[in-house]
Every structure is written in structure tokens, then in C-alpha cells.
Amino acid sequence: MLRKLHEMGIRSEHAYIAGFASIGLSVASWMVSNRKERAGIDRADRWGIFVGEWAPTFFALGNGLRSYELAEEHEQTRIPQQASHEDHHERAGV
Incomplete structure (x- = not known):
């Protein structure tokens, strides 16, 4: 789901802004x-609580998207020798 949101152009900053806006x-x-x-x-309390429950959802999505973005940045900055060395260890179970 996070990958799909990222592909749609939604970034962690957007989710954080939506959280504060909510x-x-x-x-x-x-x-x-x-x-x-x-x-x-x-009734006013129910409205406030209902809308207020959106904020944690947006902040959680923001955190998930931020983790996805950091992992993607890490993949792009790895040097080829490092990538093949790490891939070898991952396949070997080390």
C-alpha cells in the first residue's frame, strides 16, 4: 500500500500536513x-472526536511513507560492490 501511495505521488510530508490539518x-x-x-x-464532542481520530492515521501513514522513502534512498546510494556483497550475505542467510 505504501508503494502504491508513493507511486501516486503522495509523500510523507503530505501525510504529516494532513495530520496537522485534521x-x-x-x-x-x-x-x-x-x-x-x-x-x-x-454532538459537538462526537464531531470533534470523530475528526480528531484521523490525525493518528495520517501520522502513521506519514511514518510509513518516510520509512519507505529512506529505504528507497538507501537503495539508490549503495555502490555496486556493496550491493552485491550485501546481496550475497542475504542469500547466504548471514
């Missing part, structure tokens, strides 16, 4: 619901 959106949705709806603070 925190702000959580506060905004709570305030709007509290002021505009007659259902009371319970």
Missing part, C-alpha cells in the same frame, strides 16, 4: 457543531 479541522468542527446545532455539547 487536528485543526477537529477543533473547527467541534466549534461549529457547538454553535450551529441545537443537539448540544454531546
